[in-house]
């Protein structure tokens with residue numbers, strides 16, 4: 001299947017922070033990555049999605065300057081990653097997909113150790129460690145042994161470790177794997193907080209739903225090849241996935257005529273109403289079309305209380321399965 005790289009709305013305004021140009025990686029006879037080109041806009045939460053063995057870890061390790069591509073180049077701003085690994089490692093925080101074995105350390109000692117590795121002076125370490133523990137909501141566990149933390153807590157500690165040198169870019173390899181739903185929500189909130197702090201974040205997962213609600217952009221990898229990439233809305237739209245809109249009305253008596261109005265709009269499909277004043281529908285247009293629909297509803301006096309398009313959501317998983325199936329067949 002031909003690669004589709006869609007322009008990102010965020011990348012239109014600014015130069016991408018990361019440029020991946022024709023990157024391939026071969027391990028003996030395995031083509032882990034094949035001619036991948038991708039641009040990561042600054043400030044995005046970029047989801048790297050693909051089934052096991054798709055090449056996600058390989059790509060993240062190349063971006064972290066921990067692995068050299070067989071061919072192609074990766075640029076982070078004006079630096080080519082293989083030519084300046086130590087500069088890149090200062091800009092990048094990498095959280096691997098495995099925890100490894102923890103030495104006999106408390107949470108605070110663990111972070112202090114990594115702060116030392118990054119050359120942070122002793123005077124600054126205490127303050128940085130306290131700030132990081134607060135950020136990942138582990139202040140109450142500062143003196144707990146790492147081994148005694150829950151999986152979700154270990155995951156957050158690992159994320160704090162990746163942040164110890166205040167990198168601009170965070171590479172998180174399967175950060176949600178093995179977490180229960182509550183820990184996943186906490187992780188999602190933390191990732192959003194980090195985006196708010198100006199970080200550009202790449203997150204991999206083989207489960208699209210884990211990422212759908214938190215990513216601004218996604219790239220789907222399959223057998224080392226890029227299947228599609230771009231802003232979540234555009235990818236979903238391009239693949240015919242559509243979005244769901246939840247429309248809540250003030251007045252139950254107006255549900256029927258609102259539905260009759262929506263039924264006449266070409267981009268709206270599968271309208272349902274399962275609660276008193278809530279109408280749900282699928283929408284396959286772009287944001288401009290959505291704006292016109294909302295403006296018309298308001299202008300014509302429909303009593304709208306809320307009008308909420310949901311990015312991706314459940315539909316994305318379907319899109320992902322469709323696209324990986326299609327590329328398997330090609």
Ligand SMILES: Nc1ncnc2c1ncn2[C@@H]1O[C@H](COP(=O)(O)OP(=O)(O)OP(=O)(O)O)[C@@H](O)[C@H]1O
Nearest residue numbers: 027030032050051052053054055056057058059206
């Ligand atoms: N060190 C290695 N030596 C040989 N083959 C490797 C090595 N590392 C990865 N591979 C192979 O490269 C391909 C891509 O692996 P990679 O770990 O990047 O995929 P992934 O998408 O992260 O998968 P997962 O979700 O299972 O972690 C796989 O076929 C894998 O077996």
